[in-house]
Amino acid sequence: MSTNTLASQHCTPRKGKEHALDQAKVTDLLAQLPGWQVVADGKAIVKDFKFRDFHHTLGFINAVGFMANQEDHHPDLEAGYGHCQILWSTHDVGGLSLNDFICAARVETLLEH
Numbered sequence: 001m002s003t004n005t006l007a008s009q010h011c012t013p014r015k016g017k018e019h020a021l022d023q024a025k026v027t028d029l030l031a032q033l034p035g036w037q038v039v040a041d042g043k044a045i046v047k048d049f050k051f052r053d054f055h056h057t058l059g060f061i062n063a064v065g066f067m068a069n070q071e072d073h074h075p076d077l078e079a080g081y082g083h084c085q086i087l088w089s090t091h092d093v094g095g096l097s098l099n100d101f102i103c104a105a106r107v108e109t110l111l112e113h
């Protein structure tokens with residue numbers, strides 16, 4: 001499944017441990033997302049995006065926020081003047097679900113031009 005296909009999917013409500021992805025699936029999906037890393041003992045994925053100034057950083061944050069509200073799946077954000085770190089984890093699952101990978105792929109498409 002390509003990043004394109006991942007990004008073309010939508011989040012669905014996933015609640016409960018049965019939606020947690022196993023390590024093999026995480027490795028498989030991560031291979032489609034350049035620059036993303038697994039952190040927090042396998043419970044989250046993260047990537048830091050660089051921008052030329054605060055205007056561009058804030059524009060990105062707003063675009064990510066809009067997409068997150070559309071998908072009803074929300075990242076942890078950490079930002080400064082020229083960067084924003086996006087962390088995805090599914091609280092309702094207590095780790096990584098397919099929603100995190102769909103949203104990470106959707107973030108990547110926001111930056112395509």
Ligand SMILES: C[C@H](O)[C@H](O)[C@H]1CNC2=NC(N)=NC(=O)C2=N1
Nearest residue numbers: 072073074075089090091092093
């Ligand atoms: C009711 C609503 O769909 C849930 O609370 C959603 C909202 N956004 C969410 N975002 C994230 N990252 N994890 C969740 O488990 C989650 N749950």
